[in-house]
Amino acid sequence: MASRALVIGPSEYAESSGIPGHPTILASAEMYGKVLADDGMWGPERCRVLSAKEVRTVGGVMDALHEEAAATEEADILLVVYVGHGRYWSDIPGSQVHFSVGSSYKDKPWTWLSSWYLYRAMRQARAGLKVLIADCCYSNMLPTLGGDEDGKVLPGVLGRREKGSCVFTAVKDVEAADAEGCASLPDALRECTPFSGHLLHVLRDGTTDPKDRLTIGLLREAVKLKMTEHDHNRPGMLLNDASENIPLFTNRKHRLHRDRSRVPSDVEDWIKHLMLDQDYLLDELFRNEEMVGDVVGRLSRRKDEASQRLAGHLDEQADQRFKKPNTFARYWNRVEQARRA
Ligand SMILES: [Zn+2]
Structure with a gap:
């Protein structure tokens, strides 16, 4: 560098x-x-x-x-x-x-x-x-x-x-x-x-x-x-x-002085943070496959390029991280639901 x-x-x-x-x-x-x-x-x-x-x-x-x-x-x-x-x-x-x-x-x-x-x-x-x-x-x-x-x-x-x-x-x-x-x-x-x-x-x-x-x-x-x-x-x-x-x-x-409790609590909050930093607390987010599904679903309904790109990035991560078929199915189910909403 x-x-x-x-x-x-x-x-x-x-x-x-x-x-x-x-x-x-x-x-x-x-x-x-x-x-x-x-x-x-x-x-x-x-x-x-x-x-x-x-x-x-x-x-x-x-x-x-x-x-x-x-x-x-x-x-x-x-x-x-x-x-x-x-x-x-x-x-x-x-x-x-x-x-x-x-x-x-x-x-x-x-x-x-x-x-x-x-x-x-x-x-x-x-x-x-x-x-x-x-x-x-x-x-x-x-x-x-x-x-x-x-x-x-x-x-x-x-x-x-x-x-x-x-x-x-x-x-x-x-x-x-x-x-x-x-x-x-x-x-x-x-x-x-x-x-x-x-x-x-x-x-x-x-x-x-x-x-x-x-x-x-x-x-x-x-x-x-x-x-x-x-x-x-x-x-x-x-x-x-x-x-x-x-x-x-x-x-x-x-x-020690950073705010560890500031984990986003709902879909919009997650999206707001991820838009600024696409890897924001990613391990934290991926502990909850249903939340990931909601976020990706919500993003993929938006037409702007930034949302599409972020949805793609998270979906790729989901592919890599959710190795168990059941976990992936729960994730995907929520993506579909959110897309239809
Ligand atoms: Zn000032």
């Missing part, structure tokens, strides 16, 4: 640039570096926080990204974290979100890094899973990247055409991301932006979820929950496939 994480956090701008250099940007970028270095799935040699010199120019950022992207293989993850300022100009060709670099000026779009270039470099990486975490204003507009008025999408768009890619954004339905830290967060996390602070809190301290590893789906749910509780803007997620089931980080909550 040679998974790579690249953290881009330009926090210093020219005084005449009109762009504020929030201290929360630097604090967040440094904290990503620290938290990833401490995570056994990553480690210091796999995580690169760009220096002030590197984030000063578009070239500096892109050279570093190409370097890291080139080091990945099919089995790897390429994680790019951007913390900074985002802008969206609708009056320039192929209007796309632009990210600030240290030499950007507020009203000079050409001094910003077009998200198109970032996506393109990520798309070209061999890594099987590509994740972009974007903590900036207008990150809600990232999904529109490359789309023209006829809804045509350029082939380089991450998260639409490409498999194994997702984008986790600070904002979902508003344009402005908060830069002011969240006072309810513990110690140094307070110095980060609210989105990164909450996200890093989950990565650093883990969640009470029983799983040992965090998928992007679990991470999103944990961050969304806290941000909603605190009345922050809602984070958003753009993705197109099963990549949210791939473990990305270690759950650092000690096993």
Whole structure:
């Protein structure tokens, strides 16, 4: 494995640039570096926080990204974290979100890094899973990247055409991301932006979820929950496939402090969890062949691709796990019943 994480956090701008250099940007970028270095799935040699010199120019950022992207293989993850300022100009060709670099000026779009270039470099990486975490204003507009008025999408768009890619954004339905830290967060996390602070809190301290590893789906749910509780803007997620089931980080909550009692109790509850993580407490679920049958039956009545795929996955598991004909018959009976219901 040679998974790579690249953290881009330009926090210093020219005084005449009109762009504020929030201290929360630097604090967040440094904290990503620290938290990833401490995570056994990553480690210091796999995580690169760009220096002030590197984030000063578009070239500096892109050279570093190409370097890291080139080091990945099919089995790897390429994680790019951007913390900074985002802008969206609708009056320039192929209007796309632009990210600030240290030499950007507020009203000079050409001094910003077009998200198109970032996506393109990520798309070209061999890594099987590509994740972009974007903590900036207008990150809600990232999904529109490359789309023209006829809804045509350029082939380089991450998260639409490409498999194994997702984008986790600070904002979902508003344009402005908060830069002011969240006072309810513990110690140094307070110095980060609210989105990164909450996200890093989950990565650093883990969640009470029983799983040992965090998928992007679990991470999103944990961050969304806290941000909603605190009345922050809602984070958003753009993705197109099963990549949210791939473990990305270690759950650092000690096993004793995780909530083992949180085993789903009914069909809908199981489906909700399995949608986020197709192997969620699978051994637990397969102790009850009738529940598996109900879940598969319910899913197979749904027309969407995600439900169909999950039903197929569970059915395959049932095939392997229910070796006794009677057990399999009880399972299958419930599938049929649920399908007819
Ligand atoms: Zn908060």
